[in-house]
Amino acid sequence: MERQLSFIGGGDRKKSKESPGKRGDSQIHLAARAGNLSRVREILQNCDGNDAKDGFDPFHIAAKQGHLEVLKELLHGFPNLVMTTDLSCTTALHTAATQGYVDVVNLLLETDSNLVKIARNNGKTALHSAARMGHLEVVRSLLGKDPSTGLRTDKKGQTALHMAVKGQNEEIVLELLKPDPSVMSLEDNKGNTALHIATKKGRTQNVRCLLSVEGITVNATNKAGETPLDIAEKLDIPEIVSILKGAGAVNSKDLGKPPNPAKQLKQTVSDIKHDVESQLQQTRQTAIFTVPGQYVEDKEKGTSLGQAHIAKNPAFLVFFVFDSLALFISLAVVVVQTSVVVIEQKAKKQLVFVINKLMWLACLFISISFVSLTYVVVGQKSRWLAIYATVIGGSIMLTTIGSMCYCVILHRMEESRFRSIRRESRSRSYSMSMVSEQEILDSEYKRMYAL
Numbered sequence: 378m379e380r381q382l383s384f385i386g387g388g389d390r391k392k393s394k395e396s397p398g399k400r401g402d403s404q405i406h407l408a409a410r411a412g413n414l415s416r417v418r419e420i421l422q423n424c425d426g427n428d429a430k431d432g433f434d435p436f437h438i439a440a441k442q443g444h445l446e447v448l449k450e451l452l453h454g455f456p457n458l459v460m461t462t463d464l465s466c467t468t469a470l471h472t473a474a475t476q477g478y479v480d481v482v483n484l485l486l487e488t489d490s491n492l493v494k495i496a497r498n499n500g501k502t503a504l505h506s507a508a509r510m511g512h513l514e515v516v517r518s519l520l521g522k523d524p525s526t527g528l529r530t531d532k533k534g535q536t537a538l539h540m541a542v543k544g545q546n547e548e549i550v551l552e553l554l555k556p557d558p559s560v561m562s563l564e565d566n567k568g569n570t571a572l573h574i575a576t577k578k579g580r581t582q583n584v585r586c587l588l589s590v591e592g593i594t595v596n597a598t599n600k601a602g603e604t605p606l607d608i609a610e611k612l613d614i615p616e617i618v619s620i621l622k623g624a625g626a627v628n629s630k631d632l633g634k635p636p637n638p639a640k641q642l643k644q645t646v647s648d649i650k651h652d653v654e655s656q657l658q659q660t661r662q663t664a665i666f667t668v669p670g671q672y673v674e675d676k677e678k679g680t681s682l683g684q685a686h687i688a689k690n691p692a693f694l695v696f697f698v699f700d701s702l703a704l705f706i707s708l709a710v711v712v713v714q715t716s717v718v719v720i721e722q723k724a725k726k727q728l729v730f731v732i733n734k735l736m737w738l739a740c741l742f743i744s745i746s747f748v749s750l751t752y753v754v755v756g757q758k759s760r761w762l763a764i765y766a767t768v769i770g771g772s773i774m775l776t777t778i779g780s781m782c783y784c785v786i787l788h789r790m791e792e793s794r795f796r797s798i799r800r801e802s803r804s805r806s807y808s809m810s811m812v813s814e815q816e817i818l819d820s821e822y823k824r825m826y827a828l
Contacts, residue, residue, distance in 0.1 A: 434458075434461065435451065436448070436451050436455075436458040436461060436469055437461070437463065437469050437472060439451065440469035440470075440472045440473045440478070440481055440485070441472045441473075441476060443473070443476060443478040443480075443481055445478075445480050445481055445484060448469075448481060448484060448485075449484065452484070452488055456488060459485055459488045459489050459492065460489060460492070462495070465497050465498050465499075466495070466496070466497045466498050467497050468485075468492055468495050468503070469481075469485060470482060470485045470486070470492040470493070470495075470503050471495075471497060471502075471503045471506060473485065473515075474503035474504070474506050474507040474512065474515050474519065475503075475506040475507065475510055477507070477510060477512035477514075477515055478515075479512070479514040479515050479518060482503075482515050482518050482519070483518055486518065486519075486522050490522045490523070493519050493522045493523045493526055494523065494526065496529070496531070499531055499532050500529075500530065500531030500532040500533075501531045501540075502519075502526055502529050502531075502537070503515075503519055504516065504519045504520070504526045504527065504529070504537040505529075505531060505535075505536075505537050505540050506540075507519060507537075508537040508538070508540045508541040508544070508549055508553065509540040509541065509543060509544060510544070511544045511545065511546040511549060512549075513546060513548050513549050513552065516537075516541075516549050516552055516553065517552060520552065520553070520555075520556060524556035524557070525556075527553050527556050527557065527560055528557065528560055528563070530563070530565070533565055533566055534564065534565035534566035534567075535565045535574075536553075536560055536563055536571075537553055538550065538553045538554070538560050538561060538563075538571045539563075539565060539569075539571055539574050541553055541571075541583075542571045542572075542574050542575035542578070542580055542583040542587070543574060543575075543578050543580070544580070544583075545580060545582065545583075547582045547583055547585075547586040550571075550583055550586045550587065551586060554590055558590055558591075558592060559592075561587060561590060561593055562593075562594055562597070564597075564599070567599055567600050567601070568598070568599035568600035568601070569599045570594070570597050570599075571587060572584065572587050572588075572593065572594075572595070572597070572605045573597070573599055573603070573605055573608060575587060576605040576608045576609050576612075576614070576617055576621070577608050577612070579612070579614050579617065581616055581617055581620070584605075584617055584620055584621070585620060588620065588621075588624045595621065595624050595625055595626045596625075596626055596627055596629075596632060598629050598632070602629050603629060604626060604627065604628060604629050604632070605621055605626060606618065606621045606622065606626040606627060606628055607628055607629055609621055610628070690753055692749045692750070692752040692753050693749075693750070693753050695745065695746070695749040696746045696747075696749040696750040696753065697746075698746075699742040699743070699745045699746040699749070700742070700743065700746035700750075702738075702739075702742045703739045703740075703742035703743035703746060706735050706736075706738060706739040706742070707736075707739045709735070710732050710735050710736060710739070713728075713732065714732065737778060737781070740774070741774060741778065744770050744774050747766075747770065748763070748766055748767045748770050748771070751763040751766045751767075
């Protein structure tokens with residue numbers, strides 16, 4: 378336990394003496410950064426633990442600087458260091474691969490080959506970084522340990538091949554295609570294949586390299602509906618345009634491929650919806666301007682051309698008056714509710730009471746107008762249908778409104794009674810019957826009452 382000292386300072390007691398650098402680096406940090414093997418060995422004799430802190434522990438520093446012998450010494454004493462990561466989940470392998478230190482990469486892979494599978498927080502593996510930075514030998518070492526790593530994607534949906542074609546080393550592109558050539562058909566989150574990316578970056582050699590592989594899809598479209606040729610023409614890269622056309626590339630508008638089934642279904646549904654809306658609109662307009670019974674076509678005494686035959690029918694007049702009242706009462710209620718903001722509680726309650734009664738009235742008027750219109754529509758021979766509608770509608774509406782009126786009156790009576798109880802309780806001393814108190818509480822916390 379006495380030798381359990383941290384690589385970042387050897388404990389709080391010695392930290393001030395062992396941190397001469399501006400960054401607070403301890404002696405082990407400085408030795409690892411400088412590649413001072415003898416100093417590292419000397420310090421390790423008094424230290425057998427490690428605290429990986431923000432990725433800047435001595436092991437990661439040595440990997441970043443490419444100090445192979447220092448890493449060997451550290452791994453000899455502490456093999457578990459190989460799996461340490463910083464806050465972004467970056468391993469020493471990832472760091473070494475990014476820098477292109479193939480000897481360090483091989484050492485770390487020999488220590489634990491599972492390192493090749495570890496990805497950073499952004500989903501990128503060591504292979505992604507090595508491919509992007511153009512380190513061919515590192516790419517070969519990583520693929521040699523696990524060829525399937527070439528199919529791994531980051532959070533953008535990009536493989537190591539997507540990263541490689543952004544650079545200028547076509548040998549890496551070919552190396553990544555060796556394990557599984559189908560990787561060139563994989564799309565990122567935007568639907569771009571490696572050929573799309575190479576074209577977008579203007580990497581002529583990589584475009585040629587990809588087109589030389591048998592089975593490549595030259596006219597793949599991304600989610601923006603663009604083929605590689607579309608991108609090349611949009612960015613005005615004549616050389617790549619020429620290369621793509623020579624390989625049989627065409628614009629997306631010239632593909633002539635059958636429409637996507639999902640898009641076709643969506644378009645069909647949209648067309649049907651449009652037709653239905655058009656029919657409904659036409660029906661509504663017809664209903665507004667066409668009155669049952671048609672119009673006067675030949676001028677007669679007491680009539681005028683265009684006048685509806687039922688204009689003087691008492692049932693139609695009742696319908697017209699009560700329907701108008703119901704419509705404008707409802708509109709008035711809507712205007713008040715959307716325009717008036719009441720803060721005071723009593724005023725708010727009064728407003729709700731008035732609006733509530735107006736809606737009762739509107740419902741009653743619309744019911745009367747509907748029933749009266751049935752006498753116009755059904756005709757003399759089917760008058761019983763109108764009578765049936767009158768009985769049914771009248772029974773339901775009168776029962777409903779009658780019940781509501783009863784509940785309102787009952788609630789008002791109870792409120793009046795409990796107000797009297799409160800007034801009496803204030804005139805007495807504190808002694809008040811438990812029954813009265815319970816009644817008051819019950820009245821204040823009713824679950825439901827009518828307005």
